[in-house]
Amino acid sequence: MKPYRYERSEDVSGTISTIAEEPEGAFLAGGTNIVDLMKLGVMSPDMLVDVRRLTPDDVEETEDGGVRIGAAVTNSDLAAERTIRSRYPAISEALLSGASAQLRNMATTGGNLLQRTRCVYFQDTTTPCNKREPGSGCSAIEGHNKNHAILGASEHCVATHPSDMAVAMTALDAFVVTHGPDGERRIPIEELHRLPGSEPERDTILEHGELITAVELPPTAFFSNSKYRKVRERASYAFALVSVAAAMDVEDGVIRDVRIALGGVAHKPWRATKAEEALRGEPVSEANFRAAAEIELEDAEPLSGNAYKIPLARNVIVRTLSDLSEEGR
Amino acid sequence: MDAEITLRVDGEEHRLTVDTRTTILDALRERIGNTSPKKGCDHGQCGACTVLLDGRRVNSCLTFAVAHDGAEVTTSEGLAENGELHPMHRSFIEHDGYQCGYCTPGQIVSAVGMLEEVGNGWPSHATENVSAEGNAGLSDDEIRERMSGNLCRCAAYANIVPAIQYAAEHGEGVERGGNA
Ligand SMILES: Cc1cc2nc3c(=O)[nH]c(=O)nc-3n(C[C@H](O)[C@H](O)[C@H](O)COP(=O)(O)OP(=O)(O)OC[C@H]3O[C@@H](n4cnc5c(N)ncnc54)[C@H](O)[C@@H]3O)c2cc1C
Ligand code: SF4
Ligand code: FES
Numbered sequence: 001m002k003p004y005r006y007e008r009s010e011d012v013s014g015t016i017s018t019i020a021e022e023p024e025g026a027f028l029a030g031g032t033n034i035v036d037l038m039k040l041g042v043m044s045p046d047m048l049v050d051v052r053r054l055t056p057d058d059v060e061e062t063e064d065g066g067v068r069i070g071a072a073v074t075n076s077d078l079a080a081e082r083t084i085r086s087r088y089p090a091i092s093e094a095l096l097s098g099a100s101a102q103l104r105n106m107a108t109t110g111g112n113l114l115q116r117t118r119c120v121y122f123q124d125t126t127t128p129c130n131k132r133e134p135g136s137g138c139s140a141i142e143g144h145n146k147n148h149a150i151l152g153a154s155e156h157c158v159a160t161h162p163s164d165m166a167v168a169m170t171a172l173d174a175f176v177v178t179h180g181p182d183g184e185r186r187i188p189i190e191e192l193h194r195l196p197g198s199e200p201e202r203d204t205i206l207e208h209g210e211l212i213t214a215v216e217l218p219p220t221a222f223f224s225n226s227k228y229r230k231v232r233e234r235a236s237y238a239f240a241l242v243s244v245a246a247a248m249d250v251e252d253g254v255i256r257d258v259r260i261a262l263g264g265v266a267h268k269p270w271r272a273t274k275a276e277e278a279l280r281g282e283p284v285s286e287a288n289f290r291a292a293a294e295i296e297l298e299d300a301e302p303l304s305g306n307a308y309k310i311p312l313a314r315n316v317i318v319r320t321l322s323d324l325s326e327e328g329r
Numbered sequence: 330m331d332a333e334i335t336l337r338v339d340g341e342e343h344r345l346t347v348d349t350r351t352t353i354l355d356a357l358r359e360r361i362g363n364t365s366p367k368k369g370c371d372h373g374q375c376g377a378c379t380v381l382l383d384g385r386r387v388n389s390c391l392t393f394a395v396a397h398d399g400a401e402v403t404t405s406e407g408l409a410e411n412g413e414l415h416p417m418h419r420s421f422i423e424h425d426g427y428q429c430g431y432c433t434p435g436q437i438v439s440a441v442g443m444l445e446e447v448g449n450g451w452p453s454h455a456t457e458n459v460s461a462e463g464n465a466g467l468s469d470d471e472i473r474e475r476m477s478g479n480l481c482r483c484a485a486y487a488n489i490v491p492a493i494q495y496a497a498e499h500g501e502g503v504e505r506g507g508n509a
């Protein structure tokens with residue numbers, strides 16, 4: 001591991017200007033991803049700025065009746081938070097399906113959003129990878145790609161985003177609040193993560209030194225009828241092959257409103273807007289759920305090893321929506 | 330680059346100068362000489378290095394010591410008081426909750442941290458309804474899910490689950506230090 005300088009500061013603007021002057025500097029939160037990647041030689045910052053005490057570590061109500069989650073709130077605290085469990089259960093469920101209890105006790109909301117892909121080639125510095133070393137090539141396209149993307153990939157990178165929590169937050173219309181060299185901004189979470197295109201080295205639209213301070217959730221009432229379903233290779237402690245977060249507002253057997261996001265299928269949490277559109281105003285039925293899933297997955301382009309994800313995603317969408325339509329009545 | 334830090338380990342204060350790259354696990358094992366937490370994978374995947382950090386179970390291999398100046402660390406060794414085993418230690422012995430023992434200190438610390446989480450009403454992936462009020466209870470499935478961050482290469486799981494279940498039920502009642 002490369003030697004690095006450790007910095008801690010109590011104020012946001014000081015931190016942002018410190019890191020702005022250090023192109024190879026990075027933020028440190030729970031460390032469960034960046035420490036791992038530093039050990040692997042995948043990331044080698046020359047300075048780490050500890051931001052756990054710099055961003056809020058509590059969950060509070062916003063003026064519009066929604067909820068603001070501080071970036072330093074740990075994954076375990078957020079999953080156990082009463083408001084989240086009753087008003088946004090998909091977020092609790094997503095968090096509880098991710099990593100292990102020990103990791104969730106350290107991992108933070110900000111760090112979880114910005115964790116890097118689990119693509120094995122990205123983590124192995126002896127193999128070509130455009131995300132780790134732009135221009136070196138993508139080993140996954142012709143290699144082991146059963147865990148890789150079926151939607152929105154490019155010829156430069158087919159990696160998936162690993163976070164469960166981000167998928168649930170994407171379904172529930174979250175905003176990410178950041179503080180950067182150019183001041184504060186409030187980003188719809190759907191716009192935070194990028195598709196790889198020709199710049200797979202950029203996971204998100206954030207600028208160097210832009211600090212996530214909070215995530216905000218809207219007061220939408222029917223989000224209390226939300227769910228996260230994750231399919232993985234073992235019962236616990238594994239990343240998603242495919243996951244679905246959804247929320248549904250059902251009245252008299254008709255879908256008044258719906259939100260769907262997919263995990264494990266793309267370089268970012270995939271908001272299934274086409275499926276949502278197909279379902280609004282339609283009666284609740286498995287056939288409708290299936291048709292909507294198929295519309296969303298029409299654009300899927302499987303690689304040599306991951307065609308299974310298409311029927312899997314379809315089935316998990318149908319199952320999740322069926323569960324929600326029963327519970328929401 | 331060096332940094333001066335203080336760690337309170339199993340009730341005893343240690344002032345150390347550490348390289349910023351030193352994890353709490355390495356500080357414990359290589360600097361303080363507490364080899365109770367084990368290095369299995371060094372990447373957060375096995376749980377052998379589990380310690381309580383300010384009361385919560387974490388993987389000490391993924392935490393830089395410099396980021397936890399002043400923290401309170403409890404290892405499996407520190408769970409024993411005045412030379413007497415903790416009820417969780419005793420229950421693992423009584424239930425044969427290990428074979429080679431390499432994962433055991435991590436399992437035991439993790440189990441103690443886990444019972445505290447259950448006591449605080451935290452749900453898990455095995456909990457039927459996360460929105461429900463009240464405590465999730467401690468079925469065998471809850472224990473398996475909540476302990477999934479601790480791998481056992483000897484696969485002593487069949488005895489680890491009853492060991493934890495017994496300690497949870499009889500924790501206060503298990504006499505410290507006596508024979509099984
Ligand atoms: C064995 C293992 C299994 C796992 N399984 C899962 C799983 O199933 N599902 C899942 O979702 N996750 C899983 N994870 C990943 C885990 O959830 C993440 O490592 C964790 O959420 C990252 O949070 P952190 O606070 O530790 O981030 P750190 O490691 O501290 O930081 C991660 C990144 O975010 C940046 N960063 C941190 N905070 C901020 C901020 N406030 N503003 C701007 N940038 C910031 C850092 O610079 C770094 O690049 C697993 C991890 C391991 C090791
Ligand atoms: S899929 Fe992306 S992260 Fe994986 S090897 Fe290809 S470029 Fe690298
Ligand atoms: S050594 Fe820390 S989790 Fe394996």
Ligand code: FES
Nearest residue numbers: 428430481482483
């Ligand atoms: S007892 Fe040998 S690894 Fe668990």
